[in-house]
Amino acid sequence: MKKILIAVDYNPSAEKVAETGYTMAKAMGAEVTIVHVITDAAYYAIDYSPIMGYQGGYTAGTMELIEDIKKEAELFLAASVKHLGDSQIKTVVLEGDTIDSIITYSQEWPADLIVMGSHSHRGLERLFVSDVATHVLKQSKIPLLIIPVEDK
Secondary structure: OEEEEEEEOOOOOOHHHHHHHHHHHHHHHHHEEEEEEEEOOOHHOOOOOEOOOOOOOOOOOHHHHHHHHHHHHHHHHHHHHHHHHOOOOHHHHEEOOOOHHHHHHHHHHOOOOEEEEEEEOOHHHHHHOOHHHHHHHHHHOOOEEEEOOOOO
């Protein structure tokens, strides 16, 4: 394995996911890319033309909002690289559906392994909350290492 993709979100468990993936990559001498997905950021960038008198809630400053969201994601990934102590780690902020973005990027890069966390959901939460890792596992043709993590 020469390329390992680590997908992280803003959950505190991302530290465990990043550290585990990075340790594995270093043991194999693999290249590492850490990704974070901004879900549907483009949706907020819609510039509504007046429709039946409705102008839309995000017409002024929308592009600045999107840029702020991207900048924060980039800062988060930069902090992750600093935490891991390896300036050779590549970072990428992806936009769109989380599952599709991870799978598409993992194929385009192309990754040999995807590392991500799986949040544990209990009771009724399982019915209403999707686990991204489960969907990536079902759709990806690339091996997946799922790190079990607890939501904090």
